Amino acid sequence: MSSTQAYEYLLECKNVIGVDYDEDEDRVTVFVSQKRPRDCLNDEDDIETRVAEAGDDVDVSVVDSGYDEKREGFDALSTLEPMPEAAEDRQGRHRPVPAGVSEINANSTAGTGGPYPARVEDASAGTATWDDAVEAGDLVRLSNNHVYARSNAADFGEPILQPSPVDGGDADDEVGDIVGYVPIEDGSLVDAAARSVDPDRESATYFGLDEDWPTGVRREGYDDLRGSTVTKTGRTTGVTSAVIEATSASVRVEYPDQGPVLLRDQLVAGPMSEPGDSGSPVFLKDGTLVGLLFAGSSRQTICNRIGNVERELGVEILTADPGSDETVPVYRTTMDHTLEVDLDEPTLALESVTFEDELQPGETVDVSATVAGDPGRYWLGIDDDRATVSIPDGDGSRGRATARLPVSVPADSTGTLTVQLRGGPVAELK
Template sequence: MSLFSIKRKYLASMFSKENVIGMGIGKKVSSNKRTGEDSIIVLVSRKKPRDQLSPHSLVPQTVDGVKTDVIEVGEIKALPKPKMTAKSAVNHTSKWRPAVGGISIGHKDITAGTLGSIVYKDGEPYILSNNHVLANSNAASIGDPVLQPAPYDGGKMDEQIATLHSYVPITFGVSGTSCPYAHTAEDIMNLITKLIKPNYEWELKKLNDGVNYVDCALAKPLYPGLLNNLILEVGVIKGTAQAFIGMKVRKSGRTTGYTKGEVLVLDTTVTVDYGFGKAAVFENQIIAGAMSRGGDSGSLVLDENNNAVGLLFAGSDEVTILNPIEHVTSALGISLTL
């Protein structure tokens, strides 16, 4: 049985365990060094000693003869909330005309994200970034203004550079509920719990069907001369490449500027927190090391030869999550070069 089949076979049982938020395929890590041994990677928000876990929550050391590896990654979140920008030779948050990849951009109602790159659809140039950057996590309307720099970085309507052209809707798998029966059940459970554990309470979430493969969107410039196909501090895209474990990657983003990382896990199923009680499950994602912070969402991630590998959309202090570039180009019907 292939690693991919084994991962899918045990996916549901692993996700039922405490703190498990993701599962993928990688190489076993021993003494902080990656070995060449194939492994099923289990991502947890917080790692606990085995003696503090219930028998059900213990991750087996092997599944179908393949070793597992439990990695603590913290809470994985979509990254629209900007942090302070890192020191850089160039300013990623100022107004750029023509606009280039790696700079501040956003829908009029968000804080800030990153312009990933200039892409092409039917021979015309467009701006590529995330749904939650350009389309406000499904809340926007086609034709809405897109500002550069983004509102958080001082962008006003005078800085409109584009309009929202299209996006792939995000299916949120976990959300708050307005169901009166659920609220009644919450009340009953909390009354009982307060007698035993006064500092704890229950909150029921609504589970929705569906998984996601991309968090991506396109904006159409007000006129083509507003854009340049350069990515700040990286250069021009040469083509695309498929990720592999150990691949060296880099990106240019609004918050942390130019950073480097390494691909750690492939074919990852992961739950991403979008805030406001919403979470979404993503399938077949790439996980790289820590190379981003809030506001870097939308950055294009490339290999050392300037081939696009993925679109950055989420992460934590420990890892960065990418949509594989082939999913992005297919979903939006775009090419990265003319």
């Protein structure tokens, strides 16, 4: 089975700064800094020639990224100068601090504060580097490495200002300090970092967006998002939207003092950002948090998959504000790629699985499974436990039903849990 990485050899071609493979369409999309006539290219820089020489029988689409000169990568948006003026009300001092307003390391220019609250689950689980003082259960706010950690250059404890220095922020505007980041290096999946918080001075709202967003966190199923509209809220351009063009792209991004760095597994959307928008949270139409914006050009916007941000940092993004004392349950809809689903009839489809409490070895937790199907009675089972649900008649259309079942977590479980869910129609015997 082909993947985007199988076509990274195209990054050797002049002007190529990103590639993405769409398995469903068997098509490679190639992002170039400048689109040039084929008769002006040497064979080693001609994309279609290289694909043919490699024996790859795929469709090829070449997309111009809108640069005026040869480039080796997209721009990391909060590293550019001069910095554009912030959108209205984004550059001011906000207390409590919402996501989507001006915020960055005190020794930098201007960026955007991203998702909050995120709870540290396991600081050793991903590829991040954390301050020794950080403990499981700590709350943090997220943004990009190049926003909070100055592209790997920051020391832990460096202050984060809201608003950013370019927008008038000074020592009196400190809202936290850098406590963790994923190093930016070739092969990275994310440009992400975390700062400390005082929960009394933080807001779980997203500036300019519906108060109930995020309605969820998209952790899996990104390949299905091509063609979907996404919306971001950020310091420079405020609330903007674009359509996702690629979902597993390998892109080169220009970082000062590092040059072009290869990042994999990225979402690429149309134009919806400018310098200073780095760190912006990105949502689907229904309010599901799907990405973390960090780079782009005049024609594309590059975002980390938010599921990769969680995994690489070892955090869980919460969909409610826990306040200073409140404990918020975590509703998980995936199990680190280990959920095995075996549904016996094609008329019944699994839509979601929600674990209604923390998963602890030796304990039993309730699971809510939602299925879609034709009207009728169905059974759903996990191990020896079985529940029956009815999908009502909706004028002949498919409907939904939810069953609740217990799951026992083995006492010796570590890291992942495999859950097998079975189901099918209930036959009427006569």
